[in-house]
Structures are given as C-alpha cells and as structure tokens.
Amino acid sequence: MGERLTCIGIESTAHTFGIGIVKYHPFQILCDVRRVYRPVSGGIHPSEAARHHIEKAVEALEEAMSRVDLKQVDIVAFARGPGLGPCLRVGAALARMLSLKLEKPLVGVNHAASHINIARALTRAIDPVVLYVSGGNTQVIYASEGKYVILGETEDIAVGNLIDVFARKAGLGFPGGPKVMELASKSRRLLKLPYSVKGMNVSFSGMLTMLEGLVGKEPVEDLCFSLQETAFSMLIEVSERAMAMLGVKEFIIAGGVGANARLRQMAGKMCEERNAVFKDYPIEYYADNGVMIAWEGIIQYMLGEKLNVEDSMVKPRWRIVDVKPPPSGLYEN
Ligand code: ATP
Ligand code: FE2
Numbered sequence: 001m002g003e004r005l006t007c008i009g010i011e012s013t014a015h016t017f018g019i020g021i022v023k024y025h026p027f028q029i030l031c032d033v034r035r036v037y038r039p040v041s042g043g044i045h046p047s048e049a050a051r052h053h054i055e056k057a058v059e060a061l062e063e064a065m066s067r068v069d070l071k072q073v074d075i076v077a078f079a080r081g082p083g084l085g086p087c088l089r090v091g092a093a094l095a096r097m098l099s100l101k102l103e104k105p106l107v108g109v110n111h112a113a114s115h116i117n118i119a120r121a122l123t124r125a126i127d128p129v130v131l132y133v134s135g136g137n138t139q140v141i142y143a144s145e146g147k148y149v150i151l152g153e154t155e156d157i158a159v160g161n162l163i164d165v166f167a168r169k170a171g172l173g174f175p176g177g178p179k180v181m182e183l184a185s186k187s188r189r190l191l192k193l194p195y196s197v198k199g200m201n202v203s204f205s206g207m208l209t210m211l212e213g214l215v216g217k218e219p220v221e222d223l224c225f226s227l228q229e230t231a232f233s234m235l236i237e238v239s240e241r242a243m244a245m246l247g248v249k250e251f252i253i254a255g256g257v258g259a260n261a262r263l264r265q266m267a268g269k270m271c272e273e274r275n276a277v278f279k280d281y282p283i284e285y286y287a288d289n290g291v292m293i294a295w296e297g298i299i300q301y302m303l304g305e306k307l308n309v310e311d312s313m314v315k316p317r318w319r320i321v322d323v324k325p326p327p328s329g330l331y332e333n
Helices: 048-067 085-102 111-123 159-169 177-184 205-215 219-248 261-273 290-302
Strands: 005-011 016-024 028-036 074-080 106-111 128-133 138-144 147-155 252-254
Touching: 005 085, 005 111, 005 261, 005 290, 016 048, 016 177, 016 290, 028 106, 028 290, 048 085, 048 261, 074 111, 074 177, 074 290, 106 111, 106 290, 111 128, 111 138, 111 252, 111 290, 128 219, 138 219, 159 177, 159 205, 159 219, 177 261, 205 252, 219 261, 252 261
Parallel strands: 005 074, 074 106, 128 252
Antiparallel strands: 005 016, 016 028, 128 138, 138 147
16 A cells, blocks of 8 residues: 555536545545536436536536646546436546546446545544435445445435425525525424434435425424424434444544534534544535545555446446445554
C-alpha cells in the first residue's frame, strides 16, 4: 500500500452529475465538481436527468481539469450501480472515454458502498454501525470482516422517498428534504403517525398514506415536524438495537437524508446515552458526489478490481452485499 494513488470518480446514478478527484495516501480531496438536476415538476424523470448529465458533463470535466492536471490521475472510477439506467450510462461512457484517453485502469464502483466509505474516510470511524438513508435506500449496515451485512432495512419505501413524495403532495417541490427540515423547525406539535418498527426493520408506507391524507387539513409545519420526529425516531431505534446487539461503539450516517440536522442531533443524543460516539462530518458529503466515487475507486483498485471497457456495462440493481468492504486497518492511520 506504499504507492500514492490519484483517482478521478464520476457520479451519475440519479440527480447529481459529479466529478471528484481524490489522492491517497494520506486521504486528500483535490477537486469536487457537482451539477444537480432539478425536475421542473414531479420527481426524477430518468431520461430527463440523463439529458441533464449529458449537457453538463463537458463543463463539469473542464472545471475539474482547471483544478487538477489529469496527467496526475492513476485510476478512473465511475458509479456502476445501483441507480437509474439512463443516468448511469452517461457517467460510464465518460469514464470509459477517460480511461482509454489517459490509458489508466477503469474501476466500476457501488454507489452505496461509496456513501459509506466517504463517511468512514472523513470521520476515521474504524468499526461503526452505519445508517444508510437516502432517496432510494434505508438500511442499517455493518462492515464486518470481508463483507457488508445488512442488519435491518425498510420493508417498503426509503425514508428519503417518504420525505420527497410527501413534499411533492404538499407542494414543496423536489427534493423535499431541505424544505421539510426548514418547515419542521417552526413547529413543536406532534401528530400521532404510524410508528412501525419490526426487529431491526422499519416501514414507512403507512405513515406516508396518513400524511398524504392530512395535507391541507393540518398545518404543513406540523406535518413536517411529525414526519421527522416519528420517522427519525424509528431509524435511531433500529440503529441503537444494532449497536447493542454487536457491542459497537461508533455510529455514522451515510446518504442524503443525513444532511438533516434533526436526524444527526438525535443520533448524537442516542450515542451519548449509550456511551458511544456519533461521528459527524461536513454535510455536503452526505449527498451524492464524485469524491465518494473516487475514494471507493481507490479502495476497489487496492482490492484488485479492474474492468475491461468491453465488460463495463452498468448494473442498475447492484446490491452492496455483493461488494467487498475496504481492507481492515485502512481507516486506522
Ligand atoms: P441513493 O442511490 O443513495 O438512494 P439518492 O439518489 O437518494 O441516492 P442522495 O443524495 O444520497 O441521493 O439522497 C437524496 C435524498 O436526501 C432525497 O430524498 C432528499 O430529499 C434527501 N435529503 C436531502 N437533504 C435533506 C435534509 N436536509 N433532510 C432530509 N432529507 C434530505
Ligand atoms: Fe446516494
């Protein structure tokens, strides 16, 4: 592991087209360029988002090249999945082109593992329970020796999806997270919503149905507050159960919903009460970005992963359990 590696990473799984460049060792972010697609109406339209990425790819690459000389790059990584097929293919095409042009190895990485590992790199968490919460995922994960283990997950929709669908129904636009957080801070009135925890699994569809029915009948601030308090309490309860079961003393959150201040506050409190540590990091790295793809590219390259361009098709349904976690010891120095 003595060599110094520089990786360019391309993220394009959903709403964000991102290019990040990371150097290791030591871990250093050299550049972080993002272009975010905002739908005019409704949620994400895959083909529209893909068109956005195509339109922004060149200027994003030019911006990255104005910061870092690509001659420094040793590895080209892209988010291979999971994600929206048309969006994934934009990032994959750019990565293949760069890999051929720069004559550097191509590495396809898993978006979920990338969220987790950027959190670990920024916090130096060595043995954490991870709550992965985003628009498409809600999982409690532990990276044990050699594999990721999913300890709990949603039985229906992701928490980010609950927030986004509710927000759309309430006319708050997409993505709903930041707006819901802002409105929630203006209320202290807790409405009773379905609290659904089964072991280490959660379920949000009942809560969504009820919230949708209350739009226009109750003040939107109270709905946002109640959604956050109820959904986040469920998530913190299952995370705490996982930590207790494993005897783990570190907790991190990964994925876009982690940008929520109230969720992170609850996480801090839970850890304090059980003599554990919630490891937080700058909120811009909770959301999708190219830096996390570049870092995961370095990890997977060190683990021996490499793709031939002709075998590099995207994997829209790639599960994290089929991915190797970083070698133990990586975050200890
Ligand atoms: P994944 O493939 O990991 O599911 P994603 O496409 O959902 O990725 P992320 O950037 O990881 O992308 O997460 C986006 C989600 O985060 C959206 O559902 C958005 O509403 C939510 N979000 C963003 N900011 C906040 C916030 N402040 N509070 C709550 N949720 C937030
Ligand atoms: Fe994501």
